[in-house]
Amino acid sequence: MAYGPHTPDDRERMLAALGIASVDDLFTDVPEPVRARGIDLPDGLTEQELVVHLQRLAHRNQVDHVDFTGGGVYRHHIPPVVDQILLRSEFYTAYTPYQPEVSQGTLQSIYEFESLVGELMGMDVVSASHYDGAAATAEAALMACRATRRERVLVSAAVHPHYRETLATYFHAGDLRLDEIPLVVDGPAAGTTDLVVLERLLADPDAPVAGVVVANPSFVGLLEPMAEAARLAHSSGALLVAVVEPVSLSVLAPPGEYGADIAAGEGQPLGMPPQYGGPYLGLLASTEALVRQIPGRLVGMTTDVDGRRAFVMTLRAREQDIRREKAASNICTNQALCALAASVHLAAIGPHGLRDMAAMGAARAAELEAALAVAGAPRMHPGPYLNEFAVRVRDPRGVHRALLARGVVAGIVLADAAPDRPELADGLLVCATEVTTSADIAAFAGAMAAVLGAPAAAAEGVAR
16 A cells, blocks of 8 residues: 555645645646556566566576677676675665765775776776766766856767767756767768868857767777867867777777877676666766866775775765755766676776787677678678677668577667668677677578578588
8 A cells, every 4th residue: 555654634734835736736847748647557466476477577588599789788708706796785785975984895996996997998087876878978078068168069970879869868958059970971981970070060160069979989889080089179179078888998099098088988898797778887087177077976095093094985066965056967876886896897807808808809790790791791881890890781670580580689770779870771780799609600690691591602601
């Protein structure tokens, strides 16, 4: 039954004081079509019945397919030590560390996370407690607006579509302007951010730009000219926001090396398996000059009165701590458990292990590209990539369904993932990591050849 501390008499007196007839009158500003409706739930089950029902649902999961899905969430080997550390009760029950004197363990875990990510990104400052890569990217764009006192941001069309949608939501609520940078149509740079157009957009004297948001690798896996994007942004007084994938930073230049002012990304590849929508981990870093603009939590290390090492909450500019209009962000969370997973993962494999992950993924992707090309699914773009790329097939939705029936998850149908990019309508986005095997690739290529009706010799060749 529903529980509430107020009696019917209490409710009547409150409604009378407000001058309204019912609680529903409080929601008249909410449009009728989007108001919550009653939930039509089935009858309750006994515990035994519920267990049987859940088992039946679990048996519907198919976990024996070979999987080539990426698109912002990636499969990697996770050392068992990661889960063992996360299972400790002092970590998985910890909440926001408001009292440093009794939260030393949680504060240290956040401090170590920020230190490791700062080293990985080559940035001065890293904050913690952002929901995911999309939210961190939106916060980064807002940082650029506050720092430059400008209200216009340019975002590359090659940034993940979910990130761009989140940006649009933030900017609509803040009455800010968000413009898109188109992509190069053809030639060696096809599919990457069009820097010629970017330079023209930056030159508009009537609409100064606060920040330029570019992803490397892009949503379709291409490597972007980040140093040149940074130069163009800075020449007009704008900041560069680099959206990065953390594992790639072991082999690609980190944001701090090519002059990014702010870096954002998704921390899921570090110690967290792909799941049904999360929880994930937003990464957000900046130069020291922007430390007062960065939202989230900054933890520092100092000494107490007895000279012992101590950890403190150095900066926490969120709305529950200061005046709402002065807050760097009004979104509050504590992602410390996910941050701890990332820290343990990085510490367990070390810099050489992280580099091996990226290099092995790249090698597997090259093997996958060659096999799919023989099977009749060539790459869509000619430019360099790391471990993810788009291939061209006829009827990608039909091909994806047919391959699924053969035990292969053939990546992502780009017409569904990026409906605003018609040039990708006949593409599949596929990915390989260090956990992808040659046998997986052979199974994928053989199934692709069969579905596409490739010549028998080609099908046999890619299936070996």
